[in-house]
Amino acid sequence: xxxxxxxxxxxxxxxxxxxxxxxxxxxxxxxxxxxxxxxxxxxxxxxxxxxxxxxxxxxxxxxxxxxxxxxxxxxxxxxxxxxxxxxxxxxxxxxxxxxxxxxxxxxxxxxxxxxxxxxxxxxxxxxxxxxxxxxxxxxxxxxxxxxxxxxxxxxxxxxxxxxxxxxxxxxxxxxxxxxxxxxxxxxxxxxxxxxxxxxxxxxxxxxxxxxxxxxxxxxxxxxxxxxxxxxxxxxxxxxxxxxxxxxxxxxxxxxxxxxxxxxxxxxxxxxxxxxxxxxxxxxxxxxxxxxxxxxxxxxxxxxxxxxxxxxxxxxxxxxxxxxxxxxxxxxxxxxxxxxxxxxxxxxxxxxxxxxxxxxxxxxxxxxxxxxxxxxxxxxxxxxxxxxxxxxxxxxxxxxxxxxxxxxxxxxxxxxxxxxxxxxxxxxxxxxxxxxxxxxxxxxxxxxxxxxxxxxxxxxxxxx
Amino acid sequence: xxxxxxxxxxxxxxxxxxxxxxxxxxxxxxxxxxxxxxxxxxxxxxxxxxxxxxxxxxxxxxxxxxxxxxxxxxxxxxxxxxxxxxxxxxxxxxxxxxxxxxxxxxxxxxxx
Numbered sequence: 135x136x137x138x139x140x141x142x143x144x145x146x147x148x149x150x151x152x153x154x155x156x157x158x159x160x161x162x163x164x165x166x167x168x169x170x171x172x173x174x175x176x177x178x179x180x181x182x183x184x185x186x187x188x189x190x191x192x193x194x195x196x197x198x199x200x201x202x203x204x205x206x207x208x209x210x211x212x213x214x215x216x217x218x219x220x221x222x223x224x225x226x227x228x229x230x231x232x233x234x235x236x237x238x239x240x241x242x243x244x245x246x247x248x249x250x251x252x253x254x255x256x257x258x259x260x261x262x263x264x265x266x267x268x269x270x271x272x273x274x275x276x277x278x279x280x281x282x283x284x285x286x287x288x289x290x291x292x293x294x295x296x297x298x299x300x301x302x303x304x305x306x307x308x309x310x311x312x313x314x315x316x317x318x319x320x321x322x323x324x325x326x327x328x329x330x331x332x333x334x335x336x337x338x339x340x341x342x343x344x345x346x347x348x349x350x351x352x353x354x355x356x357x358x359x360x361x362x363x364x365x366x367x368x369x370x371x372x373x374x375x376x377x378x379x380x381x382x383x384x385x386x387x388x389x390x391x392x393x394x395x396x397x398x399x400x401x402x403x404x405x406x407x408x409x410x411x412x413x414x415x416x417x418x419x420x421x422x423x424x425x426x427x428x429x430x431x432x433x434x435x436x437x438x439x440x441x442x443x444x445x446x447x448x449x450x451x452x453x454x455x456x457x458x459x460x461x462x463x464x465x466x467x468x469x470x471x472x473x474x475x476x477x478x479x480x481x482x483x484x485x486x487x488x489x490x491x492x493x494x495x496x497x498x499x500x501x502x503x504x505x506x507x508x509x510x511x512x513x514x515x516x517x518x519x520x521x522x523x524x525x526x527x528x529x530x531x532x533x534x535x536x537x538x539x540x541x542x543x544x545x546x547x548x549x550x551x552x553x554x555x556x557x558x559x560x561x562x563x564x565x566x567x568x569x570x571x572x573x574x575x576x577x578x579x580x581x582x583x584x585x586x587x588x589x590x591x592x593x594x595x596x597x
Numbered sequence: 598x599x600x601x602x603x604x605x606x607x608x609x610x611x612x613x614x615x616x617x618x619x620x621x622x623x624x625x626x627x628x629x630x631x632x633x634x635x636x637x638x639x640x641x642x643x644x645x646x647x648x649x650x651x652x653x654x655x656x657x658x659x660x661x662x663x664x665x666x667x668x669x670x671x672x673x674x675x676x677x678x679x680x681x682x683x684x685x686x687x688x689x690x691x692x693x694x695x696x697x698x699x700x701x702x703x704x705x706x707x708x709x
Contacts (some may be wrong), residue, residue, distance in 0.1 A: 194643075376648040378641060437642055447644060484645040497644060 162250055162259040162319075171407035172264045178398020179271035183211050183278055186395050190388025190446070191282050194496045197380040198584025199286045200594035206290065207278045210297050214274040217301055222273055223266050225302075226309040232336035235310050242266065252317025253405040256529070260405055268402055273309070276351045277301050282496030283359030284366045284574075286377075287581050290589045292574045299564040300358060304557045308354050311335040312344050312549065321529035341542070342549030343517065343526070345414070346403035348458025348509040353553045356503020358561040359494060365565045366574050368493035370581050377495075382443050389446035393422055396453045400460045413524070414460045418453070421460075421472030425452025428476025437484070444480070447501060451479035454505035459513040464522030471512045479505050510550050514543040598693040598706060599667045603658045604632065604686040605678040610656045616677035617660060620669045623709070626659040636684030655686060661693055663706050 188207035192200050214222070224239035239245060249262035277297040281288075315338050320330035331339060337349070344350060369377060379385060400418045404411045429448025434440040455475030456468055463471060483500035494500055517523040519537050526542070528535035568574055575581075580588040587593060605613055610627065617625060631652035638651040662670045671688055679685055698708040 373646075376650070377646065378643050378648050439642065441642060443643055487645045500644075 162257060164250060164259055164261060165406070167407045168253070168258070168260050168405070169264065171411070172260055172268055172402060172405065175398035175402025176264065176268045176271055178395045179268070179275065179402065180211075180395075182392050182395030182399060183271065183275045184208055186388050186391030187275065187278055188388065189384045190392055190450070191285065191496050193381040193384030193386070193388060194282075194379040194443075195286050196377065196584070197595055198586055198593075200380065200586060201590050201592060202290065202585035203281070203285060204594075205590055206281050206293050209290075209294065210278045210281070211274045213294060213297065214277055214301050215270055217298065218270040218273045219266070222301070222306055223269065225306045226273070227265075227269065227314055229314070229316070229333050230310070232334075232339065233307050233311060235306075235314060251405075252319065254318060254410075254527075255406060255408070256318045256532075258406060265405070269309075272347055272351060272399075273301065273305055276305055276347075276355050279351070279355035279498055279502055280359045280362060282498035283363040283494045285495040286585065287369050287495075287576060288366060288574055289572065289576050290585075291572055292568050295572065296362075296564055296568045296574075299567065300561060303564070304354060304358065304560040305350070308553055308556060309350050311337040311552070312342060312350050314338060318529050324530055327530045337549045337552060340548040341545035342510075343462060343513050343542070343546065344458045344510065344549060345461035345513075346400045346457045348454070348506050348513070349549045349553045352454045352457060352502040352506030353510060353550060354506075354557045356499045356501075356506055357554050357557040359498030360492070360503055361558055361561040362565060363492050363494045363499070365562070365569075369495065370578060372493045379443060382441075382446075386442055386446050389449050393449055393453060396422070396457075400457060404461060410461060410524075413464075416465050417460045417463050417468035418456055420465055421456035421463075421468040421475070422449050422452040424469045424472030425449060425455065425476030425479075428452075428473045429480045430476075432477050432480045433484075447483070447497070448476040448480070451475045451501050451505045454479075454502055455509035455512065458506075458509045459516050462513060462517035462524050462526070464516070464524070466522050467516030471509065471516055474512065475505050475508055478508055507550055507554075510546050511543065514539060514546045517542065598696060598709065599662055599664060600691045600693040601658075601660045601662060601667070601670055601674070602689040602691070603660075603674045603678065604630070604655050604688075605658060605674070606680065606684065606686060607654055607656045609678045609680070609685075610658070612677040613658055613674055616673035617670060620666065620673050622660055622662060622666070622670060624660070628657040628659075630655050630657045634684070634687070653684070661696055661709055663709060 184207060188204045192203040195203055219242055221240050223242065224237055225235045228235040228238050230236040245262050250259035251262040251265035253260060277300060281293060312335055314335040316330040316333050321327040371377060396418055397415060401411050401414045404414050426445050426448040429451060430440045430445050433444040452472040452475050455471050459471055479501050482504040483497045487494060487500055515521065517525065518539055519525040525534040525537045565574060614625065631654055633651050633653060636653060638649055638653060641648045641650055660670065674688055695704060696708040697704050
């Protein structure tokens with residue numbers, strides 16, 4: 135109200151009649167419901183990483199490497215959290231050029247308890263600190279996903295150095311390219327929209343849709359994982375010895391924590407607790423259930439038995455695929471996307487991997503890379519209002535824009551292509567650099583003995 | 598005295614213990630073991646990987662008996678552990694030279 139009165143005084147001073155102020159930019163408001171939801175959502179994403187992802191991955195390695203996985207996830211989470219506060223947030227989420235943000239908020243400079251971050255509704259804001267924290271959790275889980283590709287054979291020190299490099303040169307630019315924009319309030323009319331649009335990230339300008347991180351998180355991490363396992367090489371005994379998971383039970387617990395936490399990831403990405411949040415929620419639920427069934431039945435049909443590991447993997451594939459689409463798909467579109475994701479990811483880890491012969495230990499590429507690409511492209515299809523999607527909101531017209539399927543698909547291909555090339559290149563250079571500086575791979579003796587004892591000086595289980 | 602070592606299916610362990618108790622055997626030692634015989638292993642599938650598990654889990658039951666109880670004990674074990682299917686296990690019998698009860702120092706059949 136105070137703001138409103140100030141505005142009236144401002145216009146009065148200009149000598150303009152007050153009725154000309156018929157369509158004022160709404161004064162920024164922070165809703166306590168939104169704020170409460172964002173706290174919960176942020177905690178849920180933390181739950182996905184520690185312990186969710188750690189247990190999901192940990193269960194799939196041999197017992198002698200269990201702690202190495204838990205420790206890598208735990209420390210990557212802590213490391214990227216600090217890097218995010220020091221420079222990550224500023225580079226990803228402040229105005230700069232189309233590829234990188236600025237340095238204005240290094241060390242979170244200038245942010246106070248009163249600072250606000252824009253949401254997707256005009257005039258609705260959330261406190262900036264919770265936005266910083268929410269986005270921090272995304273920047274923390276993404277690098278942790280990569281380690282699944284080269285699990286059981288890489289030095290702990292090499293993992294940390296690689297992650298710091300990759301976080302800086304791949305995660306931050308991609309996040310800026312896909313997600314940075316001036317916020318809805320800048321889109322007052324066509325001219326203002328054009329000016330605001332020019333400040334947005336490169337892929338945002340291309341119109342690539344990524345609601346909760348299909349491109350930024352999953353394709354980004356999956357591609358880096360693929361490059362990693364190709365460069366680091368196979369585990370000793372690959373295809374000769376048993377490298378079977380030591381505890382599918384742990385993997386099921388981890389997958390379930392991921393599924394639960396993913397409601398924070400996807401629904402939290404809406405930044406508000408409103409009707410669209412409810413749509414994102416049901417889409418996340420249904421796509422995951424559909425993908426679980428698709429993987430399970432595909433495996434049952436083709437391999438003879440429905441496995442728990444398959445069920446858990448299917449759930450993750452569905453979660454990955456719905457992530458970019460969850461704010462634009464309708465519930466039936468979400469089911470369709472989930473069914474396709476479950477079947478395609480089953481094919482990729484079962485057949486594609488054996489055909490190409492790379493050792494992506496825990497299928498970081500097979501599930502996150504392939505599922506992410508599928509989801510990103512599928513977003514163009516399920517967002518179509520003709521197929522029950524919401525279409526894309528036009529912030530100038532304040533309504534749903536006419537949907538152009540081919541145009542949207544082109545935008546999505548831009549997102550996927552740029553992310554694959556960017557992450558692939560950064561990863562290649564970063565792996566090379568780390569290999570030259572400290573060496574990526576442990577010695578054969580250490581690999582045989584297991585990383586827990588040799589790298590961390592402890593064992594997970596005492597029989 | 599004889600030492601009987603029986604390798605049986607794990608889920609038959611309770612039946613074997615009961616059958617031995619019924620004929621008056623007062624103690625056994627049980628170990629979880631792995632091995633293979635005619636049953637061979639089985640295949641496990643984890644995503645794209647297929648692993649042949651050669652060693653199957655079995656229970657090893659060790660029981661020391663007086664000579665006159667041997668036949669009864671062997672019969673009790675084989676009856677209790679029998680399912681008629683491949684993989685039921687085996688029974689080995691060895692001579693046992695000496696038995697000592699640590700608490701009292703008793704030896705021989707007294708100590709069984």
